[in-house]
Amino acid sequence: MPKYMLIMRGTDESNAAMMASIEEGIARTRQFIDDLFKAGVYVAAEGLDDPRLGVVVDFSGEAPVVTDGPYGETKELFGGYFLLDVASQSEAVEWAKRVPAARGSKIEVRRVAGDDEVPEV
Amino acid sequence: MGTAADVAAVWRIESARIVAALTRFTGDFGLAEDAAQEAVTEALEAWPRDYPADPAGWLMTTARRRAIDVIRRRVALRDRYALLAAAAPLDEEIDPETIDDDVLALMFISCHPVLAPEARIALTLRVVAGLSSEEIARAFLVPVPTVQARITRGKKTIAAAGIPFELPPPDERRERLSSVLSVLYVIFTEGSTATSGDRLVRPDVAYEAIRLARTLAALLPAEPEVHGLLALCELTAARFPARTAPDGSPILLEDQDRTRWDFAAIRRGLAALTVASTRGLGPYGLQAAIAAAHASALSVEDTDWDRIVVLYEALGRVAPSPIVELNRAVAVAMATGPADALRIVDELIATDRLPGSYLVPTVRGELLTRLGRRPEARAELELAARLCPNRPERSVLLRKAAALD
Numbered sequence: 001m002p003k004y005m006l007i008m009r010g011t012d013e014s015n016a017a018m019m020a021s022i023e024e025g026i027a028r029t030r031q032f033i034d035d036l037f038k039a040g041v042y043v044a045a046e047g048l049d050d051p052r053l054g055v056v057v058d059f060s061g062e063a064p065v066v067t068d069g070p071y072g073e074t075k076e077l078f079g080g081y082f083l084l085d086v087a088s089q090s091e092a093v094e095w096a097k098r099v100p101a102a103r104g105s106k107i108e109v110r111r112v113a114g115d116d117e118v119p120e121v
Numbered sequence: 122m123g124t125a126a127d128v129a130a131v132w133r134i135e136s137a138r139i140v141a142a143l144t145r146f147t148g149d150f151g152l153a154e155d156a157a158q159e160a161v162t163e164a165l166e167a168w169p170r171d172y173p174a175d176p177a178g179w180l181m182t183t184a185r186r187r188a189i190d191v192i193r194r195r196v197a198l199r200d201r202y203a204l205l206a207a208a209a210p211l212d213e214e215i216d217p218e219t220i221d222d223d224v225l226a227l228m229f230i231s232c233h234p235v236l237a238p239e240a241r242i243a244l245t246l247r248v249v250a251g252l253s254s255e256e257i258a259r260a261f262l263v264p265v266p267t268v269q270a271r272i273t274r275g276k277k278t279i280a281a282a283g284i285p286f287e288l289p290p291p292d293e294r295r296e297r298l299s300s301v302l303s304v305l306y307v308i309f310t311e312g313s314t315a316t317s318g319d320r321l322v323r324p325d326v327a328y329e330a331i332r333l334a335r336t337l338a339a340l341l342p343a344e345p346e347v348h349g350l351l352a353l354c355e356l357t358a359a360r361f362p363a364r365t366a367p368d369g370s371p372i373l374l375e376d377q378d379r380t381r382w383d384f385a386a387i388r389r390g391l392a393a394l395t396v397a398s399t400r401g402l403g404p405y406g407l408q409a410a411i412a413a414a415h416a417s418a419l420s421v422e423d424t425d426w427d428r429i430v431v432l433y434e435a436l437g438r439v440a441p442s443p444i445v446e447l448n449r450a451v452a453v454a455m456a457t458g459p460a461d462a463l464r465i466v467d468e469l470i471a472t473d474r475l476p477g478s479y480l481v482p483t484v485r486g487e488l489l490t491r492l493g494r495r496p497e498a499r500a501e502l503e504l505a506a507r508l509c510p511n512r513p514e515r516s517v518l519l520r521k522a523a524a525l526d
Binding site for chain 2 (some may be wrong): 034037038039040041042043044085086087088090091093094095114
């Protein structure tokens with residue numbers, strides 16, 4: 001059962017667009033998750049809180065250094081994920097195209113490494 | 122974009138909705154399936170040149186056109202007025218209010234008791250799960266033409282029997298649902314204990330069953346046994362990573378490295394079991410409860426065997442079967458010892474309720490081994506190996522028999 005993670009990568013522009021119509025965004029995301037459920041592919045989904053509330057633990061030096069907020073120069077920030085059981089990477093990509101993502105954001109599609117590295121049916 | 126893999130991916134997601142909507146439009150399940158398959162064939166041709174902006178919509182529109190073509194041809198050939206009347210609903214679009222019921226109706230018609238068991242499996246995997254005939258053939262180790270013949274025969278049977286495309290009426294509901302659940306479970310067991318061939322587990326076949334069970338649970342949330350089946354599949358599949366050694370040979374439950382079990386799948390299985398338990402457990406729910414007792418134990422010794430014996434007794438009451446009796450014997454051996462268990466197995470043999478099964482001599486051989494009756498145990502395990510159709514399991518049996526020298 002290959003698992004794929006659809007990783008939401010937002011930008012300032014896409015986050016602003018999302019916040020501008022947050023009610024609609026929530027409704028469309030609920031509908032999308034409902035579609036995932038009915039297709040039998042849903043495993044998990046989470047959205048992350050405001051990146052400014054987070055901290056970064058940086059291992060560049062001898063000892064880990066903790067800094068506030070999102071990491072410096074990065075333009076795209078991890079904002080949440082969908083974890084799916086799908087038949088193939090192509091199917092994961094097809095679902096990714098259906099995510100109600102705000103304009104300007106990106107979705108990274110990554111296979112979850114696991115014990116089930118077997119050829120497809 | 123536009124490769125065969127992309128077409129297959131969109132079809133996997135859309136097949137049930139498209140065939141369901143088309144069957145509702147045309148009232149003809151076979152016609153809907155043919156038209157949908159034609160659309161897939163056309164997509165394989167057209168998409169590499171010109172990938173559509175809305176691939177799902179493209180498939181639906183093309184399939185509708187093909188269905189209309191067929192109906193027009195029939196109208197030209199036969200009773201114009203009657204068929205025009207039947208064709209009238211074609212003007213309707215997919216109705217989001219009814220599509221869930223249509224997908225359910227599709228599952229019910231694909232698993233209709235009028236169909237041969239093989240046809241139910243082939244139709245369900247093709248129209249509901251969106252697998253190709255080639256994929257189904259590979260999953261069940263049969264030639265592609267065999268799968269195609271099963272599907273063609275199945276569609277003809279449904280047409281000949283005049284099965285309406287609708288949710289089953291209340292008086293048929295229980296029987297019809299149990300037929301759907303049993304088709305999904307047969308698909309699952311084909312993946313989880315490959316009945317023949319060189320591989321012990323074919324997880325991708327099992328995955329199709331889990332996926333279908335999740336769909337069914339989402340569409341029929343108030344049916345406890347649907348959740349029971351889903352729980353059973355999730356909890357069983359959770360052990361797959363620990364069930365096979367690197368050389369492909371099976372690892373028995375007692376020897377499995379339990380840290381390799383899929384704990385996310387166990388959590389999902391336990392959650393589904395909780396939903397299934399709201400109104401007393403049915404056969405699938407009880408089997409799931411047994412799987413849950415194993416899943417929540419740290420080791421064989423730590424397992425609550427008394428509870429498992431009670432669950433098998435309950436299962437034997439709601440769904441009596443010699444296999445349940447045999448499993449109860451195994452649980453009794455763990456709970457109170459091999460002598461009590463041997464009496465259950467010998468009773469099964471005396472009444473000849475599992476003739477030709479390798480499982481009976483397998484269990485009897487194990488019990489005799491534990492009782493120290495080695496020559497008899499060896500003969501039983503050798504008999505089991507001769508009867509066993511799965512090669513990896515057969516080697517394990519022969520190894521055990523040889524160890525009793």
